[in-house]
Amino acid sequence: MKTIVIGAGILGLAAAYSLTERGHEVILIEKEGPFAGASHRSFAWLNANNKFPESYYRINREGIEEHKRFQQEFPSEHTWLHPSGNLLVDFGNTRSETYAKRTADANGMGYPVETIGLNRLREIEPTIHWPDSLDCALFYPEEAWLDNDILGEELLRVLNDRGVELRISEAVSIETDSSTARVNLSDGTSISADSVVLAVGAWTRELAAASGFFVPVADLAEQTTRTHSLLGLTEPVDIPLQRILISDRVNVRPRHDGRMWVQVARVEERVAEGNNPRMLAEVAKVMGEELERLFDRPVPIEKVIYSGRSFPEDGHSIIGFLDEPKRLYTIVTHSGMTLGPLFGRLAVEELEGKDSDLLEDFRPSRFADGRVEEAGFDYFIGRQ
Ligand SMILES: Cc1cc2nc3c(=O)[nH]c(=O)nc-3n(C[C@H](O)[C@H](O)[C@H](O)COP(=O)(O)OP(=O)(O)OC[C@H]3O[C@@H](n4cnc5c(N)ncnc54)[C@H](O)[C@@H]3O)c2cc1C
Known part of the structure; x- marks a missing residue:
């Protein structure tokens, strides 16, 4: 054929x-x-x-x-698949409801999910500044990130x-x-x-x-969150993050070159402003602040990409x-x-x-x- x-x-x-x-x-x-x-x-x-x-x-x-x-x-000799799992974290005060719903949904489908306590989180991802107020997170062991x-x-x-x-x-x-x-x-x-x-x-x-x-x-x-997303790329940094982190504050995951991909849900609506350099610079600042809060150290953002989806x-x-x-x-x-x-x-x-x-x-x-x-x-x- x-x-x-x-x-x-x-x-x-x-x-x-x-x-x-x-x-x-x-x-x-x-x-x-x-x-x-x-x-x-x-x-x-x-x-x-x-x-x-x-x-x-x-x-x-x-x-x-x-x-x-x-x-x-x-x-190929190259590796692009990193099956290290995903940590899902609700840093806010609706945490117990979020976790209960997400766990029930996953269990209903037979999708593996575990609850991980604060001490274990500090052991497996020591570069993240885990606040004392956070008792636990959900861990999805089957998930992966892709280069x-x-x-x-x-x-x-x-x-x-x-x-x-x-x-x-x-x-x-x-x-x-x-x-x-x-x-x-x-x-x-x-x-x-x-x-x-x-x-x-x-x-x-x-x-x-x-x-x-x-x-x-x-x-x-259309320029809505259905059609676009604001995707941040950090500069190469010495932060050996292993897993994907999906949270109510920031989503972040490692890459093969020492950079990280970043998304911040609360700025996504700004895609309505189009591919506007001033907006992208403001979003980069927000992403940088969220990452600094997460890792307790500055993480420079190299660029923010106005990124079209196929939805x-x-x-x-x-x-x-x-x-x-x-x-x-x-x-x-x-x-x-x-x-x-x-x-x-x-x-x-x-x-x-x-x-x-x-x-x-x-x-x-x-x-x-x-x-x-x-x-x-x-x-x-x-x-x-
Ligand atoms: C910010 C963002 C985050 C995402 N995160 C995830 C995620 O975490 N996990 C996940 O699974 N997916 C994610 N996705 C979705 C995923 O990236 C897309 O579903 C996927 O890349 C779509 O691939 P595609 O090959 O269909 O389209 P594309 O990669 O868009 O490729 C289509 C190609 O067709 C070409 N083309 C168009 N018209 C013509 C033409 N007339 N003649 C010839 N060529 C043409 C274009 O130039 C383009 O190269 C994300 C997407 C975005 C934007």
């Missing part, structure tokens, strides 16, 4: 990789450059935490398992070794019939293949519409065939870092004719009547 993959973010690269694993020919098209979209500016916390309904939890849980297999089996830049580079390297050339070109529409799929490019030329994988994140809606299909992904022009309007993944001849397959989701390798593999299995029960609730056909139940983005104590 010859397949054109449009989009070189995590989802397109993972699908292209799985296609080559199974001996298929791949043409990879990207309008800007690899990881030009959400995939290079992601918090990349792999989790199934607080994810509902059960079918969405299940794919995210399976997504974490797939990452473990993927890291193990991928032909997404390393994963992206390795995917590209292996694809290149396997003869997949990355073509910088913009797709403007896709046509399919019973015998072929054709991608029309902005320079007026077109390429044909047996099938097409549409993995263009936030741009899916417009490219699908130009091809005659309805795929409701929130428009980046399906109803909050859940959209994955499956769009057309009747089953030649045009789309993959668009939030939580794409958690779901990337799993969706890549399942997409290829479906292109080969083997449907996945896991994906039943996430088909594009749920929007066939043109109606969408819009979801908001609940930011309290992390939902990525």
Whole structure:
């Protein structure tokens, strides 16, 4: 099978990789450059935490398992997966309710969670200044953080070794019939293949519409917390943080280069101001203050990125065939870092004719009547 993959973010690269694993020919098209979209500016916390309904939890849980297999089996010396778990902390006075709810939710799904007391927190993450008033935190041992830049580079390297050339070109529409799929490019030329994988994140809606299909992904022009996030990057610091910390004050996680990714829920609403340098500088200051409070030492912020998401309007993944001849397959989701390798593999299995029960609730056909139940983005104590 010859397949054109449009989009070189995590989802397109993972699908292209799985296609080559199974001996298929791949043409990879990207309008800007690899990881030009959400995939290079992601918090990349792999989790199934607080994810509902059960079918969405299940794919995210399976997504974490797939990452473990993927890291193990991928032909590379590099490590990008760090399965060190996540500490969820409510520093405020609603702590007991938060923990009770989150524990009940996790137990209901069979998702591992532990309560960790203050002394143990001080032992396992000694660089954090744990206040005496904090009696405990929740620990999710199955969760992980991902060095997404390393994963992206390795995917590209292996694809290149396997003869997949990355073509910088913009797709403007896709046509399919019973015998072929054709991608029309902005320079007026077109390429044909047996099938097409549409993995263009936030741009899916417009490219699908130009091809005659309805795929409701929130428009980046909206500038709300559904479509954007403010992601901070620290300078390299000597803080050997091991785990992800998700809290009501600040979310922070380590990186391979000594920097840390940071988010602060209470400033997220400022995405409404657009990509405005003055706002970004003010947010950097808030992030710096939160980190200083957390680590009891200054932590300089290198930059804050005005970061666009690919958010399906109803909050859940959209994955499956769009057309009747089953030649045009789309993959668009939030939580794409958690779901990337799993969706890549399942997409290829479906292109080969083997449907996945896991994906039943996430088909594009749920929007066939043109109606969408819009979801908001609940930011309290992390939902990525
Ligand atoms: C701030 C932030 C934090 C996040 N945190 C997490 C997290 O903690 N855990 C998690 O699992 N997920 C997280 N996510 C979500 C995750 O990063 C995304 O779901 C994922 O990166 C989406 O990947 P993608 O490949 O679909 O899209 P993208 O990475 O956006 O890639 C799409 C690509 O398609 C290209 N393209 C677009 N249009 C065309 C065209 N017409 N022709 C050719 N190419 C085209 C673009 O240039 C781009 O390179 C976060 C996202 C953000 C923004």
